Amino acid sequence: MIAGLRPIRQRLTAPAARVIACLTACALALGDVPARAAGGPPIIRDAEIEQLLRDYTQPILRTAGLLKQNINVVIINDRAFNAFVMDGRRIFINAGALMEAQNPNQVIGVLAHETGHISGGHLSKMREEMANAQTIALVAMLLGMGAMAAGAAGGVKGAGDIGMAALTAPQGVMLRSLLGYIRAQEEQADRAAVKFLTATGQSAKGMSDTFKRLYDQTVFQSQRIDPYLQSHPMPAERIAALTEIAKTNPYWDKKDPPELQQRHDMMRAKLYGFIDQPDTLYRRYPISDTSMPARYARAIATYRHRDLRSALPQIDALIQAQPSNPYFHELKGQALLESGRPAEALTPLRYAAAHAPTPTLIQVMLSQALIATNDPKNADEAIHHLQVAIGRDTEITDAYSQLAMAYGRKGDFAQADLASAQAAFTRGDYPTARQLATRAKGRFAIGTPGWVKADDIASYKPPKPRK
Numbered sequence: 001m002i003a004g005l006r007p008i009r010q011r012l013t014a015p016a017a018r019v020i021a022c023l024t025a026c027a028l029a030l031g032d033v034p035a036r037a038a039g040g041p042p043i044i045r046d047a048e049i050e051q052l053l054r055d056y057t058q059p060i061l062r063t064a065g066l067l068k069q070n071i072n073v074v075i076i077n078d079r080a081f082n083a084f085v086m087d088g089r090r091i092f093i094n095a096g097a098l099m100e101a102q103n104p105n106q107v108i109g110v111l112a113h114e115t116g117h118i119s120g121g122h123l124s125k126m127r128e129e130m131a132n133a134q135t136i137a138l139v140a141m142l143l144g145m146g147a148m149a150a151g152a153a154g155g156v157k158g159a160g161d162i163g164m165a166a167l168t169a170p171q172g173v174m175l176r177s178l179l180g181y182i183r184a185q186e187e188q189a190d191r192a193a194v195k196f197l198t199a200t201g202q203s204a205k206g207m208s209d210t211f212k213r214l215y216d217q218t219v220f221q222s223q224r225i226d227p228y229l230q231s232h233p234m235p236a237e238r239i240a241a242l243t244e245i246a247k248t249n250p251y252w253d254k255k256d257p258p259e260l261q262q263r264h265d266m267m268r269a270k271l272y273g274f275i276d277q278p279d280t281l282y283r284r285y286p287i288s289d290t291s292m293p294a295r296y297a298r299a300i301a302t303y304r305h306r307d308l309r310s311a312l313p314q315i316d317a318l319i320q321a322q323p324s325n326p327y328f329h330e331l332k333g334q335a336l337l338e339s340g341r342p343a344e345a346l347t348p349l350r351y352a353a354a355h356a357p358t359p360t361l362i363q364v365m366l367s368q369a370l371i372a373t374n375d376p377k378n379a380d381e382a383i384h385h386l387q388v389a390i391g392r393d394t395e396i397t398d399a400y401s402q403l404a405m406a407y408g409r410k411g412d413f414a415q416a417d418l419a420s421a422q423a424a425f426t427r428g429d430y431p432t433a434r435q436l437a438t439r440a441k442g443r444f445a446i447g448t449p450g451w452v453k454a455d456d457i458a459s460y461k462p463p464k465p466r467k
Contacts, residue, residue, distance in 0.1 A: 042077035044095055045396075047361040048327040049075065049267050054358070055260075056108050057091070057115070059200040064119045064192075071118065073111065079275075081214065083110050085117045099271050101210070104256045104264045109193065109207025116192030117185065187241070194245050203254045204246035208239070215239050262292070269293035273300030292321070303335040311335055326356040334365060342372035353385070363389040364399045371405050379409040397426045414443030418450055421457050434458050 053073040061067045072090050079096035086092060091114045093107075101107045190207075197204045215236065246252065256264070272281055273296065281301045285294040295318060303311035315335060318328045333349035336342070349366040353359045363385040370378035370385075386403045389396065400423035407416035421436035437457035444451035 044075040044077050045361055047330065047356055047358065048270065051358055052263050052267050056104060057111050060108070060112050060115050060196045063196045063199045064115050066115065066119060083114050085114050088118055091115070095271055095275065099268055103206060104260050105203050105206030106210050108202060109197065109204065109210055112193035112196045113189050113207060115196060116189030119192060120185070120188055190242050191245060194249060198249045198251065201251055203251045204249045205252050208243050208246045211242060212239055265293040266296055269297035270300060273297040274304065278305055300331065308335060308339045324355065326352040330362050333369065337365065337369045337372065342369040345369040360389045360392045364396060364402060367402050367406065371402060371409065376409055379406045382406040395426050397423050400426060414440055414450060417443060418454050421454065425457055430460065430462055434460070
């Protein structure tokens with residue numbers, strides 16, 4: 001299942017992009033404001049891709065001592081090649097990074113780099129650095145105001161200009177200080193990434209190749225940019241230093257296993273199939289290309305553009321080629337469901353939910369199909385799948401929305417209101433969540449588990465950003 005997709009334009013990652021990502025992350029972290037409450041970036045959720053990224057990150061996280069912290073990789077619906085961390089629980093990576101990466105090792109290298117930021121505690125240290133910089137800037141501004149006042153009182157000519165310069169200069173000094181600190185963190189994350197890759201028997205070449213490509217894209221821009229206003233070190237210096245470190249790794253020439261490369265190619269095909277327009281997709285995956293990734297991409301694109309009659313034979317051919325692939329069955333179920341044929345979607349979705357390694361998102365889609373049949377007998381099965389899915393992932397808004405509908409089918413309006421309140425809460429709509437939770441409280445007996453959950457939401461107050 002792919003969610004949150006819309007056409008997005010291709011763009012390069014300018015050197016300033018990382019500055020914005022880092023400072024935005026720190027600002028959100030300082031305010032303790034969840035990304036979803038701030039509107040958040042457009043997110044892609046997909047069972048197949050998330051499983052692959054989980055397989056990419058687990059060895060790295062285990063080596064870094066972070067495996068038990070339940071760190072997830074979140075996919076941003078953006079074509080720029082970028083990745084960043086916003087807290088100690090999530091690594092954000094753009095769809096563009098996954099689509100442009102030619103092999104698993106390139107993505108793994110990026111994820112290892114971001115893991116280096118988490119293991120180094122860089123975000124919490126950045127909070128301290130921002131606080132220190134703000135304190136220094138405040139003192140300097142007060143001194144500037146004092147100079148203006150003293151000059152005015154003494155009739156000193158030009159004192160106003162001197163004082164104004166003293167007021168504005170700290171802002172530039174603070175920015176340079178913060179960006180210099182970020183550059184140092186980037187170097188530390190590079191070294192940590194190479195260490196993690198070596199410990200897991202993986203090549204560091206992919207990470208080196210990735211940053212080399214970014215250097216090639218930005219080298220012209222970098223010639224005209226103040227090196228102290230870049231969050232990354234100067235590209236040529238960084239590439240040289242990273243390559244020198246990476247080549248000490250004994251696995252430099254090690255290739256990714258063929259089966260992992262195939263899964264990577266299928267992931268890229270899936271993203272292109274959902275995101276690209278048909279004319280662009282068919283240039284990338286022409287009919288003459290009979291590989292499995294090409295067939296996958298074309299089948300997705302065909303159904304997406306409302307040609308189910310042509311898409312179903314293509315999807316069935318994929319299933320015939322790999323009958324045990326749960327994600328081909330998921331695709332068929334999704335195509336049927338979105339074409340208004342939910343009853344027919346049940347069989348492939350049940351198969352996918354039963355055979356996928358982590359079927360959480362598929363269970364939500366299966367529940368949606370069960371509810372869409374309008375058969376009250378299917379409500380209990382939908383509730384079961386949704387409760388299991390929410391037990392694994394509490395932040396799937398659609399799961400709560402579907403749960404509300406399932407309870408509504410059964411006439412259980414207390415649980416329906418509670419689920420609706422939880423859906424509003426997960427998307428950051430706290431006023432609606434409180435309103436629905438208050439109504440749910442009136443339907444539950446006082447002190448019951450449902451009443452307690454509703455009371456928690458009704459009395460919740462979002463934390464205020466720190467000043």
